[in-house]
Amino acid sequence: MAPTVPAAFPSVGKELQWMKYSRGRAGHPGATQAPVPSAGPTRNAMAEDSVRSVERALSLLRCFDLNTEALTLTELSEKLSLAPSTTLRLATVLTAQGFLQRSKVKTYSLGNAVYLLGAVAKSHFKLHNTVLPHMLALRDACKEAVTLYAMEGGYRVVYEHVESLRSMRCVVRVSDRFPLWAGAAGKCLLAYADAETVEEEIAKVRPIAPGTILDPDRFRRELAEIRRNGGRAVSHGEREEGITSTAVPIFCAPDKIAFALTVSAPSSRVDSTGLRSIFELSIQASRDIERLLRP
Amino acid sequence: MAPTVPAAFPSVGKELQWMKYSRGRAGHPGATQAPVPSAGPTRNAMAEDSVRSVERALSLLRCFDLNTEALTLTELSEKLSLAPSTTLRLATVLTAQGFLQRSKVKTYSLGNAVYLLGAVAKSHFKLHNTVLPHMLALRDACKEAVTLYAMEGGYRVVYEHVESLRSMRCVVRVSDRFPLWAGAAGKCLLAYADAETVEEEIAKVRPIAPGTILDPDRFRRELAEIRRNGGRAVSHGEREEGITSTAVPIFCAPDKIAFALTVSAPSSRVDSTGLRSIFELSIQASRDIERLLRP
DNA sequence: AATTAATTTCCGCTCTATGGAATTTTAGCT
């Protein structure tokens, strides 16, 4: 059902978790993507050991993302499919504990407790602390932006990012989420996903850039090709016009992908020999990182 | 009762929240401080609108701080005064949602959801985005470390910090917490707190550095003096030997302090004229920041 | 002022969340 997320190196003290999303409900046309955390009556039969109110409270926190700074009570209760009274109660508790804050115009946003806890998490995050140096080195070698993606809840989300130093750069932010069905990282991650997940993603495809792969068969063939190449994936403007990017997998076990490591650049700066050297450097970095994340 | 925290500029979209702490239970002797979030049966009579399980789950998250990377189930349930079975259930839900992660040795630590949400909170945090530039400017002017503290749960916690560029520096980390009864920032914050809070803090005093003010009367007199000086506070090795630091208040309303802005340096680098200029620069920065946070 | 929408309070019912006790697993010793 829900796209199972390959658990990352358990030893890293960092395991990616599944997340269930409700039907995408179109959303604002503006933002690239905006998944809706479901906390509603979608109580999938099983789901043992649920502490419903806690699950809901956490889903409430997840309603906020880089493009969603503030939400009203109504918006929250709609996103969560919860009664306004229930939503209010949860929001009140979260606010009292500093996980949310309320503006005088009665909108909620993430509170200082999240900010502070985030700093704590960051300081302990092995991923952050050990991988970033390697990404920096790769950036310096390629002179282009380097990003680390993981699959999560039907998206690829940015876990780490290092900007290029050129004045024209490709920039994303930690916590940004993009579709799996467009772009090198998406294909790389999907190449090692189960067929079910792949089909789910293929069903979502829609043209968002000139290079978007619209033909399902071509998409499937490309995934197979990528797997045959040990995970190397390229995209020419699939997600955004004029960007060429490469992706290589970071495995936590044979054929079990944890992350995709990408290098992104304006297409004009990348020729075929450049591409080859980027892959070489990326693969090397990937090997190093895999070793780092091992037990 | 619980030390009431002065609400910061409500308009900033950032309001500091109270938090209740149980008796300090000594804690490790190593770390400077380690408050224990109470989620236990200390259900203070009132406390309406409680969603107990959510409150407990949030307290569980708060068990982790910069000095507490991982905790076992038992440690958690002790910290929270909850039955192991209850703690396990909460921890399981938090883990399933990515707010916690479990290592193979069965210790819990903060999960990637916290890391990612923290990035979101940071990107929206007006405080972070508007204040930091001013702190950087102050650092450049003073050539010394600049830190922003707020009072919270009987501590002063670091909200922002900019390091000095000298090779000998005073460094703290966002989310670090220190006592209110030692150091310039603590005195500055207490100078505008209510008498009850002040007395609570005075009761906690113990010698942690050569400069610690042990005499209650002297402490009270100094707070009065600070208030008379518009909030300017100095510390000579009160919290840590060899560090001199200054603090000035950032008000959100007349006599309502939101933050303390400090400059910290090795005592050897600060003479009385240096101190005067630091205060001048700090006050100016404080004014600027207050204006920024106004609306 | 009138209308509508959003927020908040209230309350009775249901099923969730609880913690003690029992069981299993893990860790620590000899």
Next chain:
DNA sequence: AGCTAAAATTCCATAGAGCGGAAATTAATT
């Protein structure tokens, strides 16, 4: 290894926490 103690996990009957509908209040809009 075998044994013991501690920690983790499962189970379950029960209390009462959390739920959401509906009403009341407040704010926004015309």
